[in-house]
Amino acid sequence: MRIDVITIFPGYLAPLREALLGRAISAGLVDLAVHDLRTWTRDVHQAVDDAPYGGGPGMVMRPQVWGEALDAVLALDERPARIVVPTPAGRPFTQATAQAWSGDERLLFTCGRYEGIDQRVVDDARRRDLTVDEVSIGDYVLVGGEVAVLVMVEAVVRLLPGVLGNPASAEQDSFSDGLLEGPAFTRPEVWRGLAVPDVLRSGNHAKIARWRRDRALERTAERRPDLLAALPEDALDDADRAF
Numbered sequence: 703m704r705i706d707v708i709t710i711f712p713g714y715l716a717p718l719r720e721a722l723l724g725r726a727i728s729a730g731l732v733d734l735a736v737h738d739l740r741t742w743t744r745d746v747h748q749a750v751d752d753a754p755y756g757g758g759p760g761m762v763m764r765p766q767v768w769g770e771a772l773d774a775v776l777a778l779d780e781r782p783a784r785i786v787v788p789t790p791a792g793r794p795f796t797q798a799t800a801q802a803w804s805g806d807e808r809l810l811f812t813c814g815r816y817e818g819i820d821q822r823v824v825d826d827a828r829r830r831d832l833t834v835d836e837v838s839i840g841d842y843v844l845v846g847g848e849v850a851v852l853v854m855v856e857a858v859v860r861l862l863p864g865v866l867g868n869p870a871s872a873e874q875d876s877f878s879d880g881l882l883e884g885p886a887f888t889r890p891e892v893w894r895g896l897a898v899p900d901v902l903r904s905g906n907h908a909k910i911a912r913w914r915r916d917r918a919l920e921r922t923a924e925r926r927p928d929l930l931a932a933l934p935e936d937a938l939d940d941a942d943r944a945f
């Protein structure tokens with residue numbers, strides 16, 4: 703997978719080259735290229751923003767600079783790219799989104815700042831039959847798109863074959879069965895007077911599976927009743943309902 707990121711703060715994306723993702727890059731599973739938007743400015747002040755038409759607070763990022771940057775970066779590779787535009791006003795980015803994007807050959811992230819990017823940049827890309835996804839990583843407002851890109855790249859790249867040392871982990875992700883995962887424990891058996899639940903040391907795998915499922919149902923009901931309500935009809939068996 704090739705990943706391009708366009709931003710006025712390239713340094714913000716440095717963490718992508720650390721640890722697990724860094725190893726995925728060195729292993730050639732991911733090619734990452736970060737581009738400074740100001741490369742495509744033409745004025746001495748390298749202006750990337752201007753006042754919003756219609757008034758309102760803050761500034762909006764100019765279409766000309768973004769248009770040239772997108773054209774140039776797209777042209778760097780003939781593979782078709784999914785253009786991703788982080789925004790508070792986007793469709794929710796979920797595990798399903800990450801799963802879907804993990805099959806893409808190329809992702810191109812555009813990091814806005816100020817109050818966002820002139821909408822015509824997205825409109826122009828779409829009318830050229832490019833895939834453009836405007837996505838939100840949550841119902842809170844960040845200062846720019848960079849942090850959202852760090853989140854989304856991590857969620858997508860961890861799903862690529864060969865990236866996680868333990869692929870079972872991704873299969874048993876939270877949300878993969880529609881529930882939150884339950885509590886996890888490791889040694890020591892007792893820590894500060896707190897013992898690991900006996901069932902987990904019983905070796906009875908059926909009982910352990912049942913206990914884990916019950917803890918997941920309990921936690922989901924407590925913290926995310928919306929997920930429980932969204933479960934398909936056949937997702938809960940009689941033992942689940944008994945819980």
Ligand SMILES: Nc1cc(-c2ccc3ccn(Cc4ccc(CN5CCCC5)cc4)c3c2)n[nH]1
Nearest residue numbers: 788789790814815839840842843844845846847
């Ligand atoms: N999930 C998520 C994604 C982001 C995000 C992504 C990209 C950018 C680019 C600039 N900003 C700052 C920013 C500040 C204010 C407004 C204006 N809106 C009016 C009402 C609420 C806000 C928009 C945009 C981003 C924010 N934030 N949260």
